[in-house]
Amino acid sequence: MNAPAPAAGLKPQLFKSDVKPVWCPGCGDYTVLSSVTKALAALEVRPENVAVVSGIGCSSRIPAYTTCYGFHGVHGRALAAATGLKVARPDLTVLAMGGDGDGYSIGGNHFLHACRRNVDLTYIVMDNRVYGMTKGQPSPTTEPDWDSKLAPHGTGLREFHPLVIALASGANFIARATSSDPNGTADLIAQAVRHPGFSFVEVLSPCVTFRPEQRNWKEMVHPAPVAPTDDAARAARRLMTDDGFNIGVLYAGHRKPYRPEMGRPAAEVAELETEFIL
């Protein structure tokens, strides 16, 4: 199937559904939703040519808030569903979205292999370093000394470094964004979608309810001081010494996306429909 023709002059509003988000006011996920709609409008793809696939968690509610095709799936399995969808329907723009718990813990193994397979889709993780929906348990990206009632004195566990893992596993595009900059995030998402292969965008998206101190992230983020590199070794060195608040494209590789020969489907949808004509 060929990619649909670009649709010029689309407004972000076209991609917003009538379902109003139930996130907490001030939550970074509002911004990510806004950024996704801006990015899709800029990419000139129509909502019916986009699929948003998610797992479980606050941020995984996002498919319902868009007018695109949506799949609010099983915890941690957004990438599995998104991979299957993109392989079967390469004409669609596929966005997998979710949070850090969904993506790096329950879905951690899918994350590694999605990077490795390098299917042409975009994975956007809204990272707030906590399980918000289930009342604030530490997630894989939570700092080891984050003291909370559910983890007194912190977990003491070293945090997961998703960008390094993504690079080591073969992701073809790696960027970090911040919900405090909706337009910059929209721009990074648009670049990620345009880039062939598996694109990973980690968005620092504060949980204002369980991690109110994350409101300060907007003061801590800064543009990455170096231009994007296509040299994985150089990117690895940068990411290993990264302060976690560098914003921008951090790696853009040239791996060929995985696109298996599917052959002709057993039947086109129109052919299937004829079987039901009375």
Next chain:
Amino acid sequence: MTAKKKPARKTKRATPAGKTAVRAAKRAAKPARAPSAAYADFMVQAYAMENDARDRYTEFAEQMDMHNNPDVARLFRKLARIEGLHAETIVREMGWSKPPARTEAWMWRHSEAPESAAPGDLHYLMQPYQALELALESERRAVSFFSGMTRSTAPVEVKRIAREMAAEEREHVRLIREWLKKFPKPERGWDQDPDPPQQSD
């Protein structure tokens, strides 16, 4: 000495929206002349700024609706309406048959439009006073943006309209300060929820 007639715009500055309408009427009375490209570009940017601010306040109002904070929702909706009127005024002034396509804040790229309130500064228990403080900051940024334009190397006609817009935004700052006097400042502990979302055991 002949007494000068008081300009109409001085007498009609009751609200931010009303004041902008006066500016529009004044400009419409001027002989029609094709605007320069720089002027048109600047007006597109000004339109985008007002439009972004309207969208942001609308999103804020929806968030407050969802969290049963009707007073603040009403206030954000009012602010959204005012910003929307400003945007419409620019469309009318420029004689655009429809709003310009290049508006979606893409021109701001890696920054926010100056008049858009920060999305992360909301709280579900916030009070009108705090909502107005957010709006005040936004208007101050707008003043700064337009004032900066008057000091730039922009063409004279752009500097002139930027000066007018900066004056309008200053007026908005004054009005919001007036509104702030009508609402009590939140007391200490305003964000204490008797039934908090944080698990306590």
